[in-house]
C-alpha cells in the first residue's frame with residue numbers, strides 16, 4: 145500500500161497537502177533522493193544518505209535529521225507500507241515562507257516528504273533495450289545536486305519521446321554527461337568507460353556501485369570523458385539508475401550499437417549487480 149509521511153504525519157499519498165508558499169513549490173528550492181527497496185529493505189541506504197547530506201549541504205540547508213534518525217524513519221516508512229519491491233522518494237524543501245522572496249528565510253522548518261510506492265520487479269528477460277538520441281545538455285551547471293527542479297530533464301526526455309526515442313543521451317561541449325534520469329556507460333574493445341564525476345552530472349549511486357563492482361572483479365574500467373564520436377562507435381552502451389538498474393541501449397541516433405542487442409559486458413555486469421543485491425539481502 146502506498147504511504148506518505150509529511151512533516152510528522154502518516155497518510156495516503158493523495159491526501160498529503162503542501163502549502164502554496166512552500167519554497168519547493170514556489171522556487172523548486174529543495175532536493176530529493178530515490179532509494180530502491182528489495183524484499184522490504186533499502187539497498188545502498190548508506191550511499192543514499194551520504195548523497196542526501198551532500199545535496200542539502202550544497203543548497204545550504206541544514207538536515208532536519210541525523211543519519212540515524214533518517215534510517216529509523218525510512219525503515220518505518222517501508223514497514224508501514226508493507227511493500228517488498230518499491231521505490232522510496234524522500235524530498236526535503238526549504239519550507240514555507242511568505243511573502244515570496246529569493247532571500248532565504250531564517251528559522252524555517254524544512255518540509256520533509258517521504259513516499260513509498262510499489263515498483264515492478266525488473267525481470268531480466270523482459271528488458272527491452274532503449275533507443276536513444278543525443279541532445280545538447282543545456283541544463284544548469286550543478287547536475288551533481290539532486291534538486292527537485294527537473295524542468296530541463298523533463299524537456300529533454302519529452303523531446304526524445306516526441307521524436308520516437310526512449311530517452312536522450314546528453315552532450316556538453318561534445319562530451320557525454322548523462323541521460324535525463326540515469327548515468328551512461330559504454331564499452332569499447334573490452335574496456336568499460338563512464339564519464340568522470342563533475343558538477344555536470346549526478347553522481348549516481350548505481351553508477352558508483354557498478355564502478356566498484358567492475359574494479360573488484362578485475363574488469364577494465366576508466367572514468368574519463370566520452371566524445372560523441374566514441375559514443376556513436378561504442379561496442380556497447382547502457383544506462384544506470386535506481387529505477388532501471390543497468391539498462392542496455394540498442395541504438396543511438398538511429399545507428400545500432402554493436403549487433404543491436406545487450407552485449408556481453410552488460411551481461412557480465414548485470415550478473416554481478418544481481419549477485420551483489422542477493423548478497424546484501426542475505427546479510
Ligand code: PMP
Nearest residue numbers: 325326327346348349350385386
Ligand atoms: N542522473 C540523473 C539526472 C538522475 O535523475 C538519476 C536518478 N534517477 C541518475 C543519474 C541515476 O542515479 P541513481 O543511480 O542514484 O538512481
